Amino acid sequence: MNISNYLKNSNVKIMLTVIIWYSLFHIILTHACRDDDVYSTVLSSFNDFHDFYAYFIDRYFNWSCRTLAEVLTIIFTAYPTWIWKVFDVAAFSAFIWLLSKVINTIYQKNNDSDNLSASALFMIVFYPIFDMKTAGWITTSINYFWPMLCSLYMVLFTVRHISGINQNVIQIILFLVCTVYSGTFELISVFNVSFAAVVLFILFRNKIENKLVFASFIISLFFLVYNALCPGNSVRASVNIDQFSSWNLMNTIEHINIALCATFSRLTSFSYQTGVQAFLLYSVFNLLILLNIHKKYKSVLLDTLMFLPLIFTYLFNQVDMKFGSIWLFNDSVSTIHVGQIRYVYQPVLSVLLFCFNLIGLVLIFKNRFVKGINCCYLISLLYMVAFGTRFIMGLSCTVYASNTRTYIVLLTCLICICLLLVNEIKIFEWYRKEFYGVCSKDSNFSPDYKGITALK
Template sequence: MKFLESKLLTIYKSSYFPFMILLIGMLLLHFMLNLDHPGDDKAFMKVLGKDHLIPLSYLTERYHTWSSRVLIEFILIFVVHFPAVWRLLDTVMMVLIAVSMSKLIPTAKNREKNWLITALLFMYPFVHMASAGWIATTLNYIWPLACGLFAMIPIKKYLCSEKVHWFEFLFYIPALIFAANQEQLCVILLSVYGVFTVYSALIKKVNWFMIVQTIISIFSFLFILTCPGNAARNVKEVNRWFPEFNTISLPRKIEMGFSSSLFEFVMKPNLIFTLFSFLLLLCVLLTHHKKILRFIAGIPFAASLVFGIFSNELGGTFYAITKAKNSMTKFGTGIRMNSVTSWVPDLLLVIISLAVLISLYFLFKNKKTSLIALFILLLGFGSRMIMSFSPTIWASGPRTFLFMYVAFIMLTFLLFQIILDSKSKIFKALSINTVVFLAILSFFNTFYTLR
């Protein structure tokens, strides 16, 4: 009995125990999902013939007429026939996302870090993954994300002079190839590996593996760009979802991408952004005494409350709040040069964005950390800005924000670390209790929503 108690206590004290809670929570959510959703799941159910062999002609046709995601769809064609297997594997992918994040962020307080990552992943609105059918959407977004984060781990190991065993390459390389088959993630991976390969060259710490991964990312990017199916699909999607898309000017498309990306986090109730901006303000209050910087750091948090969490209550009294929130149209915020009031929504978003960038840059004493934080933020934002050039910018729904959510999650951890390392017991208690409360509330909200 004592042996069993000792083992259970060891497991509980383990730094990976939080991920066991994540595993249990995700299993619970996945096994209660109703998979009878319309969408791509049903379409892929029809691909396999009676002999259960994938007709190569199908994948060839998809490449020439629809999509460059041949690797993702190759796996999807099989997995869609085994819902129970998908429930297990998708849960594993969520845990892999958590483990990879933990490996990518160095800190001595691993258990606290893993609890925070678990809490933040519970806050992600998982219902976004239902938009094109649960199985099809997660295989096109969650699985590439998990593999992409995993494929970035050697970068951190090399930069921190940690040993990378030869057999790890057998996992990192296939993970990168699979992840880079997803367009948004391919751009992220190419940017990450490209930047750190150049950085390694500058500090004379070049590694052949970094070069190989960068080359793979480049080839994946070129494969996507030259795929005839992507061009053919674009024409069909324009006709189906956005007939006016080709007549819209480039500045208008960029404005659409900019405003639609930030509306998701600022102009809607968004717990992850609210928590991020709240911790950003606390961190600046802890580390800086200049009133101007504290004021700037308070702008994103105030905006998340005014235009997000409490917008319905405040909008009844201040009509301008409601008007700004409702300014989003099929063509962006409808900004016009001859109407000053039409500039207001974008000006607000620009001010909030600059406040975040300035606060992050001046927050960290080590400017390398500041640059990494800004790089993470710009990667997440850039992954959504890519949708500016897609006629499915609206039709694709909220799933395209996934990588931007992950960027805010990783930044939130960096902020939380500052608070944990501080001497302020009040701020520590306030931050921890806020995170725990929001995580539990979010989990039960997701549980109830998905029933």
């Protein structure tokens, strides 16, 4: 096949567009900064391997459990920035491609460009990429985004394994390597253990070979314990508490309120300070839930209930009592008494938003089965883990030192769920029928298709 024929492939054109977009973005707008400058001097200070080893032992006991990610960080920051840029462009492009492959595998689409286009659109338009510079472009990408990319490949491998798709030795090795690297990020290690446990249950139940998934589960469990026992995390928390002295003056309820409300504060705020992407993504997420509920149930009552989160989104910020951060909390709480309704306004709306979203997802994916497992359990787990990552981080004052990068996992998971909702409502098929008068060529998406079919 010559180049001209190769470029006629729609998937190739989409990926070229993605690569060009991220290349231009990295060339023009990214640069080494903040923690990047600190890490850039570390590698040159080592005299031998003993210094290398001693450095990471010290980091584990006095600062962070992400020792494996820090190996790459000190390497990439020590060399010209363009080397990292090449790798990061590849990472974002690969993330979009893997995301589309996961969705296509679940919905049994072969070489379909619809989900690749949708994945590119959602990542480019709704992913707040400037969150990647809050600790420095290089540091944040290596510690946050690259582990998520590895976890996504782990998901794709296991979904293909459940589907009975043969995978070669290189893919198996890459699967195990990605499992190791993704486990370096504390919250992703929690997701990996949960996901691997669910997959093992599916494989045991259906008597499918599970040695590789079991190995992935053991690796993920090891890193979960490794991260949980890291003494450096406690040391780092103590350092940050000194920066936010008011943290120890708050009671448990106040800590929970801040963790809960700060999570939804960004998702409901159309703010130039943190970017509008998170707000737009969450609005689209709620709209897709509403459209799916309307199409599936044709119920005025359910339509009304699923419309309420859009109203809650507007109401969330219509109050002077803010839980979005320690500073906003301190400024506003000094003017009220705990018993006043203003104190519970945002926490109640946060709980309502979470519950309505979860109920909507359960209703949409109810009775959708993959290998005998109800899809509503899997999607609900993904949703709860996504919000749980940000909520758990919000229970520590370190979240305010980490800034908006603490939303990266949450927003990425929301993008994934949105793509599932787009497929569930069959937007691509509607578009072809409405504008071209044709239906999808994929036999699984005939007009009477009911949702996710059981994987063969």
